[in-house]
Amino acid sequence: MTIDxxxxxxxxxxxxxxxxxxxxxxxxxxxxxYSQDFVQDGLGSIYAKHEGxxxxxxxxxxxxMDEVGFMVQSITDKGFIKFTTIGGWWSQVVLAxxxxxxxxxxxxxxxxxxxxxxxxxxxxxxKKPIDMDDIFIDVGATSKKQVEAWGIRPxxxxxxxIKTRRMNLDSPFLxxxxxDNRIGMAVAVEVLKFTHSHDHPNVIFAGANVQxxxxxxxxxxxxxxxxxxxGIALDTGTAGDxxxxxxxxxxxxxxxxPQVIIKDGSMIGHKGLREFVTDLAERRNIPFQxxxxxxxxxxxxxxxxxxxxxxxIAITVPVRYLHxxxxxxxxxxxxxxxxxxxxxxxxxxxxxxxxIIENV
Numbered sequence: 266m267t268i269d270x271x272x273x274x275x276x277x278x279x280x281x282x283x284x285x286x287x288x289x290x291x292x293x294x295x296x297x298x299y300s301q302d303f304v305q306d307g308l309g310s311i312y313a314k315h316e317g318x319x320x321x322x323x324x325x326x327x328x329x330m331d332e333v334g335f336m337v338q339s340i341t342d343k344g345f346i347k348f349t350t351i352g353g354w355w356s357q358v359v360l361a362x363x364x365x366x367x368x369x370x371x372x373x374x375x376x377x378x379x380x381x382x383x384x385x386x387x388x389x390x391x392k393k394p395i396d397m398d399d400i401f402i403d404v405g406a407t408s409k410k411q412v413e414a415w416g417i418r419p420x421x422x423x424x425x426x427i428k429t430r431r432m433n434l435d436s437p438f439l440x441x442x443x444x445d446n447r448i449g450m451a452v453a454v455e456v457l458k459f460t461h462s463h464d465h466p467n468v469i470f471a472g473a474n475v476q477x478x479x480x481x482x483x484x485x486x487x488x489x490x491x492x493x494x495x496g497i498a499l500d501t502g503t504a505g506d507x508x509x510x511x512x513x514x515x516x517x518x519x520x521x522x523p524q525v526i527i528k529d530g531s532m533i534g535h536k537g538l539r540e541f542v543t544d545l546a547e548r549r550n551i552p553f554q555x556x557x558x559x560x561x562x563x564x565x566x567x568x569x570x571x572x573x574x575x576x577x578i579a580i581t582v583p584v585r586y587l588h589x590x591x592x593x594x595x596x597x598x599x600x601x602x603x604x605x606x607x608x609x610x611x612x613x614x615x616x617x618x619x620x621i622i623e624n625v
Contacts, residue, residue, distance in 0.1 A: 268431050268439060271295065272599075275451055276441035279367055279424040281334035281351045282476040285309055288330040288450075292473060295454050299461040304470070310487035312472030313457055317465035317610075322618040325470045325493035325575075326456060326606065327484060327564050328449030328500065329477035332442065333588045335402075335423035337366065340413065344406030346376065348423055352478030353561075356397045358589040363426040364402060368416040375426065376404040425590040437520065437596045444592045446477065448582045448599060449499035455603045456610060463607075466614035474564050481531065484564035488571035494618060495538065496568030496577035499606065501594075502526065502558055504583040514559070517583040519595035522552030523602040526579040531562020532569050535576040537624030542578060542605070545612060551605045556581070576621055580605060 274295075280288035289311050293303065300313035312325070333352030340346060346366070359378055366374045380400050383391055402423070406412045429441035441447075453471040460469055470491045474483035477500075488496060502524045505515030517524050525543055527534055546553045569577035582602055585593040 268429065271454065272439070272441075272448075272451055273429045275447035276429045276443045279365065279422060280330055280332060281336065281422050281424060282331040282479045283351070284422040285330040285475045288473070292330070292450060292454070296457045299457040304490060306483070306486045306490045308475050308483050308486050310472065310474040310483040312470040312487065312491060315457060315460040315469045315471070317460065317467055317469065318614075319468065321467035321615055322494045322613060323468045323470065323491070324610070324613055325488065325491050325496045325568065326453055326472075327487065327496065327498055327568065328453050328473040329446045329483065329564055330450065330473040330475055331478050332424065332445065332447070333478050334425065335364070337417060337419050337421040337423060339419060340409045340417065341401070342409050344404065344408045344412045346402035346404060346412070346417070346423075348402060350397060353588055354397070355588070356395050356400065359397065359400055360395060362590050364423050365426045366402070366404065366417055367422045367424070369418065369421065370416055372416055374404055374415060374417065376402040379403050427590050432593070439594050439596055440591060442590050442592065444582070444584050444594050445501040445587055446499075448501060448594060449473070451599065452499045452602050452606055456606050459607045460610060463611070465610045467610065469610060477564055481562060481564050481567040484567035485571060488568045488575060492572060493575060495613065495621070496565060496575045497606070497609070498563040498565035498568065498577070498579040499602070500563040500579055500581045501584045501587065502556055502581035503587060504585045507585055517554045517556050519583055519585065519593070520597050521554055523598060523605055524554050524556035524581040524583055526556050526558060526563065526565075526581060529558040529562050529566070529579070530560045531566025532577065534565070534578040535569065535621070535625070537621035538576045538578045540624060541617060541621050542580070542609060545608050546605055549604075549608050551608065552601050553605060554583070
């Protein structure tokens with residue numbers, strides 16, 4: 266069974282925080298036929314507008330473009346790349362992985378992460394996580410001069426390399442880099458397709474923010490630009506269905522529907538909006554999961570603090586192995602997330618908005 270080409274394109278495109286141009290252009294290409302207009306802030310966050318009812322509430326549906334990755338920091342005399350992390354990485358998942366370096370001209374070079382082999386480490390050192398500063402990238406060069414001749418410079422983007430695929434045969438589990446948060450962008454694309462062919466009682470801005478992985482930065486400027494009445498972050502959340510995980514650490518299961526985040530490290534979801542969303546899901550028999558995430562956050566953490574306060578919530582797709590080369594989702598969770606957000610778009614009229622903002 267094949268995998269949707271849009272999902273392949275969105276996950277395989279390269280884009281770390283501060284270098285999201287490829288992702289932004291892909292989004293514009295994907296929704297060009299479904300958008301009435303585009304707005305873009307000074308940092309690069311972009312939203313497609315679709316007006317259903319001009320005097321209806323303004324709804325901001327925001328994914329984020331950036332994936333976790335790295336940036337070239339320096340080049341050694343022997344042609345190895347030293348890097349800095351962009352976004353949250355655990356050093357144990359960085360070792361012995363393939364990466365791609367994109368130069369300012371757009372040329373792409375393949376590399377692999379390396380470190381001292383275990384054979385030369387003492388017994389005590391083998392027990393400890395490796396320090397990120399002790400990891401380097403081997404691009405198959407022999408000198409700094411050779412690497413610089415290829416056009417590689419400090420500040421160049423480094424992204425994980427893996428081919429997007431279905432796990433095995435007709436498995437509903439999909440493997441890729443950057444599900445965080447290209448799956449949220451895919452939801453935004455599908456919702457824009459829906460608004461293009463269905464009436465809706467509101468004004469939709471659906472798109473993606475830059476620089477989420479380094480502090481929810483693009484969401485601040487994008488929300489200020491759009492000035493919505495309701496903000497919904499479309500993102501990913503931790504799954505708790507793998508061996509060793511406890512319910513306190515993560516409480517969601519792949520295949521059981523999107524996560525409606527009650528509380529995470531960046532916000533408490535707006536009470537009225539949360540109840541509107543969950544009541545709607547229950548009425549339409551759309552599976553979802555109430556979720557608490559003890560650490561981290563989503564762009565809703567910036568949405569809700571913008572201007573005079575924007576009622577906000579996060580609706581997220583559970584993911585295994587977040588912030589690694591090899592993250593896994595269940596395709597039903599994508600389907601149910603699209604259904605839930607489409608239902609919100611259909612029912613968020615002025616009366617529903619008034620009920621939401623009065624319920625705090």
